[in-house]
Amino acid sequence: MFLQQLINGVALGSTYALIALGYTMVYGIITLINFAHGEIFMVGAFVGLLLITYFKLNIFVAMFLSMSFCMILGVVIELVAYRRLRRSSRLSALISAIGVSIFLSSLALMIFGADAKAFPDDVFPLRQIKIGSAEVSTLQLSIIGISALLMLTLEFIVQKTKIGKAMRATSEDYTAAALMGINVNRVISFTFALGSALAAAGGMLVGLLFNAVTFNMGLMAGLKAFAAAVLGGIGSIPGAMLGGVLLGVTEVFGVAIGYSSYRDAIAFTILVLVLLLKPTGLLGQKIQKKV
Amino acid sequence: MLVVEQLSVNYKAIKALTEVNCEVKHGEIVALIGANGAGKTTILNTISGIVPAASGRITFEGKDITQVPAHDIVKLGICQVPEGRRVFSKMSVLENLEMGAYSKNDKKMMQEGIERAFQMFPRLAERRKQLAKTLSGGEQQMLAMGRALMTNPRLLLLDEPSMGLAPMLVEKIFEVVTEINKAGTTIMLVEQNAHMALSIANRAYVLETGEVVLKGDAKELAADPEVRKAYLGE
Ligand SMILES: Nc1ncnc2c1ncn2[C@@H]1O[C@H](COP(=O)(O)OP(=O)(O)OP(=O)(O)O)[C@@H](O)[C@H]1O
Ligand SMILES: [Mg+2]
Numbered sequence: 001m002f003l004q005q006l007i008n009g010v011a012l013g014s015t016y017a018l019i020a021l022g023y024t025m026v027y028g029i030i031t032l033i034n035f036a037h038g039e040i041f042m043v044g045a046f047v048g049l050l051l052i053t054y055f056k057l058n059i060f061v062a063m064f065l066s067m068s069f070c071m072i073l074g075v076v077i078e079l080v081a082y083r084r085l086r087r088s089s090r091l092s093a094l095i096s097a098i099g100v101s102i103f104l105s106s107l108a109l110m111i112f113g114a115d116a117k118a119f120p121d122d123v124f125p126l127r128q129i130k131i132g133s134a135e136v137s138t139l140q141l142s143i144i145g146i147s148a149l150l151m152l153t154l155e156f157i158v159q160k161t162k163i164g165k166a167m168r169a170t171s172e173d174y175t176a177a178a179l180m181g182i183n184v185n186r187v188i189s190f191t192f193a194l195g196s197a198l199a200a201a202g203g204m205l206v207g208l209l210f211n212a213v214t215f216n217m218g219l220m221a222g223l224k225a226f227a228a229a230v231l232g233g234i235g236s237i238p239g240a241m242l243g244g245v246l247l248g249v250t251e252v253f254g255v256a257i258g259y260s261s262y263r264d265a266i267a268f269t270i271l272v273l274v275l276l277l278k279p280t281g282l283l284g285q286k287i288q289k290k291v
Numbered sequence: 292m293l294v295v296e297q298l299s300v301n302y303k304a305i306k307a308l309t310e311v312n313c314e315v316k317h318g319e320i321v322a323l324i325g326a327n328g329a330g331k332t333t334i335l336n337t338i339s340g341i342v343p344a345a346s347g348r349i350t351f352e353g354k355d356i357t358q359v360p361a362h363d364i365v366k367l368g369i370c371q372v373p374e375g376r377r378v379f380s381k382m383s384v385l386e387n388l389e390m391g392a393y394s395k396n397d398k399k400m401m402q403e404g405i406e407r408a409f410q411m412f413p414r415l416a417e418r419r420k421q422l423a424k425t426l427s428g429g430e431q432q433m434l435a436m437g438r439a440l441m442t443n444p445r446l447l448l449l450d451e452p453s454m455g456l457a458p459m460l461v462e463k464i465f466e467v468v469t470e471i472n473k474a475g476t477t478i479m480l481v482e483q484n485a486h487m488a489l490s491i492a493n494r495a496y497v498l499e500t501g502e503v504v505l506k507g508d509a510k511e512l513a514a515d516p517e518v519r520k521a522y523l524g525e
Binding site: 169175176178184 | 360370373377382394438
């Protein structure tokens with residue numbers, strides 16, 4: 001029972017973590033809560049669904065293409081909706097982000113309608129596996145595996161590659177980074193691309209997990225992932241991973257002990273508690289004033 | 292090498308610089324002195340492309356660089372050690388140096404730059420894996436200088452390298468500045484410590500509330516009674 005719920009929680013939580021990473025990376029670099037991030041996640045799910053349903057693509061190929069599509073989408077959103085507002089107040093940028101978010105979900109509603117779409121039955125070889133006393137589906141294991149792989153790749157990019165180091169430098173000191181010859185705009189675009197790709201993968205995985213893709217799935221998932229990012233410490237990459245998994249596990253256990261009607265409230269209760277008790281989150285650092 | 296003509300800079304309603312003219316010739320050390328808020332940092336940041344010019348012109352080796360963005364200024368060979376060092380505190384010493392070489396896609400230059408920095412400041416070599424925030428103020432200044440020298444710039448802009456350092460270290464930093472200059476790098480040096488700055492500079496400009504009020508040979512300025520009174524504490 002415990003193991004069962006733990007695995008359910010980790011699977012759900014790793015999808016939160018994938019989305020939370022985008023929030024945290026973008027916040028880390030331009031101190032903006034990218035409100036449209038949840039909608040990128042939704043678009044990722046739809047693109048994957050289309051590719052699998054109409055083009056009969058293999059799920060991994062579809063995921064790769066959907067991630068690439070959302071990378072471009074994320075970069076375009078930043079270019080069109082945020083770049084010009086970079087020097088104005090954060091509130092203007094936030095409102096612009098909410099605008100993009102409404103635009104994308106309305107567009108999805110127009111194109112796909114209001115009812116949930118499902119993936120074809122044969123898209124994933126679904127089987128149950130016994131691990132001790134727990135029954136785990138191959139889908140859950142794949143979600144955990146794919147998420148872990150993506151997060152390890154991200155960690156490698158951020159820690160070891162040149163552009164990843166430039167990301168860290170830029171998020172710490174924008175001006176000093178520019179003085180080093182770092183093209184800050186390019187680094188910001190890259191950050192949006194990375195975050196959006198992870199969100200797209202998350203969107204497909206969540207779509208598979210609940211076997212439903214809807215135009216408004218980005219709202220709740222986005223808000224929860226945001227709560228996860230705050231829980232881990234906004235701006236911290238390991239924090240977003242930890243926060244996502246913790247949130248997923250808490251939610252699943254909350255439901256298991258009988259609070260199923262409060263399922264969605266759990267995330268926001270945690271959000272409020274963190275903001276009250278430890279605004280920097282579990283792994284976050286003191287919020288520095290950006291210049 | 293660098294010519295600043297009629298440069299004016301505003302921060303919203305605040306006038307920071309008014310029609311400033313100055314020049315740095317190849318191989319020189321030029322000092323820029325003046326009280327707090329005189330506009331010294333603003334001049335360096337405008338040259339570096341961090342702060343936009345309201346009017347006027349900056350040319351570097353004959354090329355107009357007034358509108359060139361910061362990351363391209365570095366490629367042209369102008370590097371800045373900013374006021375307050377601004378090392379990347381959550382990155383290691385080695386990673387900070389790597390960032391200094393960001394604009395050049397050149398492994399060999401990176402290796403040479405790191406070796407040069409470690410030779411110049413052996414203390415950095417011992418701490419290469421340490422996060423920059425664990426370094427002392429003096430070590431951070433060394434790191435900031437090593438970082439700016441990674442690409443072997445032709446013009447180095449130094450903003451108050453002696454700020455907050457013990458006298459011993461100030462001497463050491465100024466020695467290094469002289470060495471860097473002897474090795475062929477032209478230097479523009481902003482300092483509160485006018486005494487030290489004038490002692491190593493060839494020429495100097497004195498800035499007051501955004502305007503150049505005095506300029507000339509560093510030795511002559513150091514002997515000028517006005518300067519001695521206002522900036523050398525006599
Ligand atoms: N980002 C900014 N926004 C608004 N005003 C600024 C900004 N930066 C500088 N100023 C103003 O411009 C003027 C010149 O500042 P600057 O930093 O160039 O002086 P400085 O000579 O370097 O002083 P210090 O010796 O204290 O470093 C000051 O009046 C300062 O208050
Ligand atoms: Mg200054």
